[in-house]
Amino acid sequence: MIASISVIGAGVTGTGTAWQLAEQGHSVLLADPSLATPIPDRPADRDLNGSTASLGVLMGHAFRRSSGRAWRLRQRSMALWPAWVEELNHPESPLHLDTPLIQLAGSADEAQRMQQLADSRLCSGLQFIANDRLDEADPVWPQAGHGAMLSERDGRVDPLLLLKALRRSLIQHNVERRATNVVELRRPGSGTRRQWRLITAEGRNESVDLVVICSALGSIQLLQSLGHQRPMDAVLGQVLELQLNRPAKPWSGWPAVLTCGGINLIPHGHDRMWIGATLEPGVNADPAATETMKRLNELAPSWLDDAQLLGQWHGLRARPRGKPAPLLEEIEPGLLLASGHYRNGVLLAPATAEWVSQHIHKELLTSP
Structure with a gap:
């Protein structure tokens, strides 16, 4: 009908x-x-709306729950995304899924939970990376020294x-x-x-x-x-665009998305990076929160501290009360x-x- x-x-x-x-x-x-x-x-x-201010991060498989509505919605969306990209892809707006996503552990307890999750979902493309391997893979990454979880099928789509x-x-x-x-x-x-x-x-x-x-x-x-x-309550999502004045190595070694304590780092071009997070309640950006985001909650490496701010934008998200x-x-x-x-x-x-x-x-x- x-x-x-x-x-x-x-x-x-x-x-x-x-x-x-x-x-x-x-x-x-x-x-x-x-x-x-x-x-x-x-x-x-x-100021932008939520979609145009988004980074388009897709974290569907690296989700701790294994049941419930939130889990089912994420799993269904990740199953549908490849077909969406294939059908919508066009030369004027080439669309593709950028993968993988790496989530850094902020504590020993979080690392243990990541290890257990990765072990239980090997078929979903999850893998735990011990800290010694993480150092060998790319020592310029910000990290708390507890390892990370690699999700081969998660990543982002350009919104x-x-x-x-x-x-x-x-x-x-x-x-x-x-x-x-x-x-x-x-x-x-x-x-x-x-x-x-x-x-x-x-x-x-x-x-x-x-x-x-x-x-x-x-x-x-x-x-x-x-x-x-x-x-619903307004929550502000912020994004910073940074010029990296002294990158330690080419971006080829980076994942599509590196997330650290809820803050997403996305390489953008040869020597630029987007850093974004949904951090603040309300509609007004707090400069202190912006600075905390740039410092990655005190985990930022020196090359990130020295980066030049090129641009900044934010958008409102609606969180049900x-x-x-x-x-x-x-x-x-x-x-x-x-x-x-x-x-x-x-x-x-x-x-x-x-x-x-x-x-x-x-x-x-x-x-x-």
Whole structure:
């Protein structure tokens, strides 16, 4: 069955969901003010939304839990990512998965947990690297002296190229893209064709069969207008771009992502590096937190201390209050919420889009 569906929010989650629904033949309207702005070639020194400010880290296999919803979503997304990349790849925005990811142990206890996890998941491409081997592999890495875990299948995808590829696919699938802010949702009235109504900031009235809210912090107001409370807190993610004045050796020995105490280091070009983390509650960047991130919680090697700051940007993430991230639920018949992904919006985009499409398929089969 085919339906008219509006997806509100054009980050990676919303855009990916709109693409998947259009592939299944639905008539899709994607609404977000950010659609008026082209995806930049590189992040700029300004406030960005969560997707364009993201580093696109995919940590699905190196996850300590082995059960529960969070584990299942990560596993499903990592299984879907290769197909997404293959289908979305295009010469104008070449898309690929960069691997591997290496997670440094911050203590002896953490190293022991990593060893146990790697031993239990050899088939998932996990391997523990003892500290003496880590020194031999690359002595310029920041490290606490307790070893690390290598995840061969984890890594990152470039979020800007991903968004460009998704927008191109929206055009190919005739998805209507509306650069506007949806300020109110109105429930279906009585009659033979019961449709949701979307009221935009310009006063425009759109009617659709189903609505999917993927607008992070913007989801709160839309739900409140209908009497639903799904509180979420703003958390700031920051990224620094550094020029390395005296790199110890070429970047060929580095993984796609090196994570140290929750801080991600990503080689970028010959002598540049991105350092990013989601650290701060609220909407304002704290200079002290930025400096702590650059020092890697006092584990930064000398060449990193001497690096020159070229740029800095940050973006807001939505963290559900009192509930695990993300929020995936049917709020009312015909109204779905797929939001509040916190730090894992890019990682969980494929599994989220699949959840939405499967839920809509079931609803259409059971609707009168």
